[in-house]
Amino acid sequence: MSQEFTEITSETELQELLGTPMPRAVTKERRRLHDRDREWLARSPFCLVATSSAEGDCDVSPKGDPPGFTLVLDDTTIALPERPGNRRADGFRNILSNPRVGLIYLVPGRGETLRVNGRARLVREAPFFDRMVVKGHRPRLALVVEIEQIFFHCAKAFLRSALWKPESWEPDALPSLARIVKDVQRVEETVEELESYYGAQYAARLYTG
Numbered sequence: 001m002s003q004e005f006t007e008i009t010s011e012t013e014l015q016e017l018l019g020t021p022m023p024r025a026v027t028k029e030r031r032r033l034h035d036r037d038r039e040w041l042a043r044s045p046f047c048l049v050a051t052s053s054a055e056g057d058c059d060v061s062p063k064g065d066p067p068g069f070t071l072v073l074d075d076t077t078i079a080l081p082e083r084p085g086n087r088r089a090d091g092f093r094n095i096l097s098n099p100r101v102g103l104i105y106l107v108p109g110r111g112e113t114l115r116v117n118g119r120a121r122l123v124r125e126a127p128f129f130d131r132m133v134v135k136g137h138r139p140r141l142a143l144v145v146e147i148e149q150i151f152f153h154c155a156k157a158f159l160r161s162a163l164w165k166p167e168s169w170e171p172d173a174l175p176s177l178a179r180i181v182k183d184v185q186r187v188e189e190t191v192e193e194l195e196s197y198y199g200a201q202y203a204a205r206l207y208t209g
Contacts, residue, residue, distance in 0.1 A: 028151040032075045037150060040114045041078065042068045043107050049080070049143070050102040051094035051120075059090040070105070071128055076147045078116070079123070081132040081139035084209035092143075095120050101145060104153070109164050111155025118148040137207035 008014050046064040063069075063080055071079045082092075095101065099121060105114040123142050132139050162168040174180075178194035181187060189197070 030150050031148060033072060033078075033147065033150065036152075037114060038072055040105060040107065040152075041070050041072060044105040044114070045069065045108070047080070047103050047105045049091055050104075051091040052098055052100070053094040054097035057090075057094065059094055061091040065134060069132070069134075071131060073128065073144070078145050078147065079126075079128060079132075080143040080145070081129075081134075082141045082143065083134075083137065083139065083207060084205070092122055092141075095122060095143075101143075103145065111158035111164070113153045114150070115153050116145065116147055116150050119146045120144065121146075135207045 008017065045067045046062065047070065048060055048062055050058070050060045052058045065081065065083065069081060073079055099119040101118060101120040103116040105116070121144050123144050124140065126142065126144075129138055129142065132142065158164060175183070176195065177198050178191050181194055181198075182189075182191050187194070
C-alpha cells in the first residue's frame with residue numbers, strides 16, 4: 001500500500017515546525033561534571049550507550065550493574081565496566097571506527113535522565129578496574145568516556161509513558177522471551193529448553209558468562 005509522506009528536509013523547516021527552544025533548554029549544557037551529576041551517577045544502576053560506526057551503522061546497548069557502577073575518574077572522564085554478555089560487541093566495534101558516543105542514565109522512579117555525549121575508548125587494563133569488581137567479577141575491559149556535553153533531560157517522556165507506574169505494567173501481555181526467540185530465530189532448542197535457559201540459571205550466570 002502506497003503512502004504519501006511530507007518530509008522535513010532542512011533545519012529551518014524543522015525550527016518553524018517545532019519552534020525555538022527555551023533559553024533554559026539551551027544553557028543547561030555543560031562540559032564538566034557538577035556535584036549533582038556525580039550524585040546521579042552514584043545512584044544510577046542503568047544506562048543506554050548509543051554508538052555509530054564510521055559507515056553509519058548504529059547501535060544502542062543497555063548497561064546495568066549496582067548503583068554507582070559508572071566510575072568518575074575526574075571532572076571530565078567516566079568509565080563503565082563491561083560484564084559477560086552475548087559477545088556481539090556491536091557498540092564496541094563501532095567505537096573502534098568512530099569514538100563518538102551518547103549515554104542516557106536512568107534512576108528508577110525518576111523521570112529525569114542524565115545525558116552524556118563525548119568520545120570513548122576501550123581500555124583492557126587500568127588500576128581502577130579493581131574498583132569495578134562485582135560478585136568476584138573483574139571486567140576484562142572498560143568503556144572510558146571523555147565528556148564533551150552533559151545535561152539533565154526533562155521527565156516528559158516518562159510522564160507520558162507512565163513508565164514507572166506499576167499499575168500500567170502488563171509484562172504477561174507478551175509471550176515469554178523463550179517463545180519469542182523460538183518464533184523469530186532459527187534455533188535448535190525446544191521452547192521448554194529455552195525456558196530453562198532463560199530461567200533461574202540465567203540470572204545465576206550474570207557475572208560468569
